Amino acid sequence: MKNPGIKKLLIANRGEIAVRIIRAARDLGIATVVVHSDADTESRAVQMADETVNIGPPQAAKSYLCIDAILRAAKETGADAVHPGYGFLAENADFADAVAAAGLLFVGPDGDTIRLMGDKAAARSEAKKANVPTVPGSDGVIEDMEAAAKIAEKIGFPVMIKAAAGGGGRGIRVAHDADQFRELAPQASSEAAATFGDGGVYIEKVIERARHIEVQILGDGENVVHFFERECSLQRRRQKVWEEAPSVALDDRVRDELYRSAVALAKAVYYKGAGTIEYLYDDETGNFYFIEMNTRIQVEHPVTEMICGFDLVAEMILIAGGTKMRVTQETIRRTGHAIEVRLNAEDPANNFMPFPGIVGNLLTPDGPGVRFDHMLYPGYAVPPFYDSLLGKLIVWAEDRDRALLRLKRALDELHIDGLPTTAPLFQALLESEELKQSAVHTRWLEPWLENNLDLIKQKGAQTHE
Known part of the structure; x- marks a missing residue:
């Protein structure tokens, strides 16, 4: 390059x-x-x-x-x-x-683009202008709670009250009736103001069994290309824990529509850099809906790099330095299947309590199709002040079944002594038949966790033997 x-x-x-x-x-x-x-x-x-x-x-x-x-x-x-x-x-x-x-x-993109797409209510409006489907909801930030309650009733409960300037699952409440809406909307606004400095909230219809699908895009301010989709439906408290590319839930028709809509929206805002257009996909109807745009590189970008063979971080540096798009859509190819799991310094058997500490013996996996993006070394003291993410374990194989086997092998090779991690969670998940069949949605993981705590504890005990 x-x-x-x-x-x-x-x-x-x-x-x-x-x-x-x-x-x-x-x-x-x-x-x-x-x-x-x-x-x-x-x-x-x-x-x-x-x-x-x-x-x-x-x-x-x-x-x-x-x-x-x-x-x-x-x-x-x-x-x-x-x-x-x-x-x-x-x-x-x-x-x-x-x-x-x-x-x-x-x-990355300029301040005006970040400001526009970072306001989720404004981003919904921009998506509508670009003819991108959006989840039924309010037309913008809700100003009057009583009027908003009537909008929620018209949309149909349950509805989600979301921070306009939010992210990371913060400033969100789910209301199942009008009384609950009146109670929760001010709470969501207060949390949004405290977290993001902006108390604006808007309303979206809750899709009961939604999958979280996102499209990776790259733009140079004029041209935009996509790098296919990722599925991020395995979430705990609206935080992603496991990502895959591609999604096995989509057919070619839905994929093509997703890609067209993502590129259209990115072009409409003259996007520059790497970004992600996020959607909810309704398994029952086959419909998808825009929810937000992330105007940055994402944690899960390696799964896209693994199936496409591009260094997205390098590409965004090149574009920032004035290089025009070096690729065309026709030159971007997708091969195989990739999975990423997020390794956090948390104890999944103890309500995911954070555990900063000193890394002891460290054995990292490698071999064909394995990538471990991390910040660790023996003797490193994980500080208690920041997000608990230690690294991401990514695997690639010819298809999803082989990728699951490779992930099991890589997790078995990984040893991080000195502090608990979320590795036992993923070892336990690999025994789930529903996960093997990708019969999951954004609300699937939390009930599964409640029902499989003993299995997670067992995997954790085996890890530390």
Whole structure:
């Protein structure tokens, strides 16, 4: 790949995504700067980067969310571009604007695009303009709760009250009748205001047995291509834990419609960089509905890379540096099946309680079709201040059945001593006949967890023998 003109890239993030971006930059011959908090002084990303800058205390608000500190670090080190990764400031329009105002390149869409698509109510409106199907719901942010209750009754309960500026499952409530709606809507608004600084909420119809399907897109501000779909239906508390590509639930007709709608929406907002259009798919009717757009690289991007053979992070760096789209839709091919599981420092047998600690003996899986994106090394102290994600285990095989077998093999090879992880959850899930048949939906996992706690405990005990 050709160096896009970016000479030094500042990575405004931490953990496994910072490691991932360093690798992509080095493949392009670009020097890297990693900013870090006091808690991440010994992190793997800090050890790997060409330069590092300490930007503050462990609290994210005083370090990874501090725009001024990040821009000062860029100026001090002579960086000419900033990659936000995911989380923290990745979808903060003001940050993208500030990077551009400082004369730097932002690896992602501009602030106006982030602002437009980050407001979920506005994004729904934009999707409708592009003739993309949307879940039945309010036309925008609800202002009057009594009027909103009548809208909810017209849509039909249950309905979901969602934060307009939300993400990560925060600021969401489900109401099953009008009285419950009146009780929960103010709660959702208060949580949204506390979490995102914006109390705006809107309403969507609840689809009882929905699958979560998303389309990976890449744009250069003019041209847009897609990299097929991922299924992310295995969720706990609306947080994804397992992702696959492609989805076995879709036929070719639905796939083609999904791809057309995703590309149309991305073109309508002149999208630049890697992004994801997310949908709910109704198994019973075969209909799909737009729910939101993520204006960043996503945690689960490796499953798409595995089936397509493209480095999406490198591509978005190239585009940010001024390179026009290097691929056409016809040159993007899909091969085989990939699965990703998220390994968190949590105990799945103890209500997923976070367990920061020191990594002891570490054995990582490898071999054909196995990829482990992580930030670990023996002796690393996992800090308690941030998301508990340690890494992602990704496997690829010729078809889904072989991918499931390869995932089992890879999980059996993985050993992380010193702290519990979610690996026993995935070992237990691999024994589920429903999962083997992909007979799942977004509400499937939580009841399964309640009914299979003993199996998860058994797998955890075997892991630590």
